[in-house]
Amino acid sequence: MRDHYDVIVIGGAAAGLSAALVLGRSRRSVLVVDAGEPRNAPSAGAHNYLGREGVAPAELSAIGRDEVAAYGAEVTAGRIVAASATTGDGTDPVGFSVTLDSGAVVTARRLVVASGAVDVLPEVPGLAEQWGRGVVHCPFCHGWEIRDQRIGVLVTTPNGVHHALMFRALSEHVTAFVTDPSLVDDTARAGLAARGITVVDAPVARVLSSHGKLTGVELGSGEVVELDALAAASTAEARVDFLAGLGLVATDQFMGDFRYASALTVDPAGQTSVRGVYAAGNVANPMATVIASAAAGTQAGAATHGDLVQADLAAALATAGARAGA
């Protein structure tokens, strides 16, 4: 690891490695720092990634690390714990310094933040242990794998009824567990009934598993409902604590009045409100799938390179002007 790079990429999964790939191929010096906890790590396979359908998340990252290394990008295991602005370098007005959990301090002309999001789960005993396996959130990511099975859906948000209908497209055996009756009005109940979805008006007290496999849920009454899978909504919180020194914070994301996530605000190229700091993937878009996160990383990497090209031009013109004036 050197002391200084053109670009430091924070996070080395789909978004970060895609940014590093385009930057490496553009002959930029790049350091990727990765804490090694991609959001989909609990899942056996990442789906809807064309060309690598069903690849294990860790395998996709390993392939990406090899690909970026082939273009000279460095990848190091570690966690960025702090970031701050420096005065820049010559004619380039911006620059950054980051601190790793090892205590190492590294500087760069630009930052790409690709640190993803953390899923905050409903507080139901036994649920977290099954997250990404028996407990799922995304019909596109896991639906095919649980088609025709007995699927429960925890209706804990205003989007819960839609969630149940999405899973009903995959199985005829769907049960909606309604914790808060105000989330399901008469029209919604009529829709659930019309689609043959069983409604249980009782909170789930516990998720049950046997030998690592989800087997059902236990209601507050003690009644057990046997299931093969349970769908639940998480709140996706952007991983941004280390950006406080740059004044960058995540903002709340809403569906109607319902807060479902937090994320950094970026323009279409991935530029954040701090000049020279770009962001891509779930940290800026909690709904982005793996392939969409990779695409956003490519876009942010390309924009970062374009930004540096302009800074290089300004430096070259200043040098040429100085020579002419001498």
Ligand SMILES: Cc1cc2nc3c(=O)[nH]c(=O)nc-3n(C[C@H](O)[C@H](O)[C@H](O)COP(=O)(O)OP(=O)(O)OC[C@H]3O[C@@H](n4cnc5c(N)ncnc54)[C@H](O)[C@@H]3O)c2cc1C
């Ligand atoms: C259970 C589950 C299953 C999913 N299945 C699918 C699927 O099948 N198909 C699909 O398309 N999408 C799926 N998704 C969504 C998918 O996880 C995201 O689209 C994807 O992970 C976003 O990629 P990313 O690169 O933005 O972030 P992440 O994959 O979360 O990667 C961020 C990386 O940054 C690192 N990091 C964080 N903070 C720091 C720091 N301070 N310093 C250094 N490194 C840091 C993390 O450790 C991690 O390695 C699933 C999500 C979940 C929760």
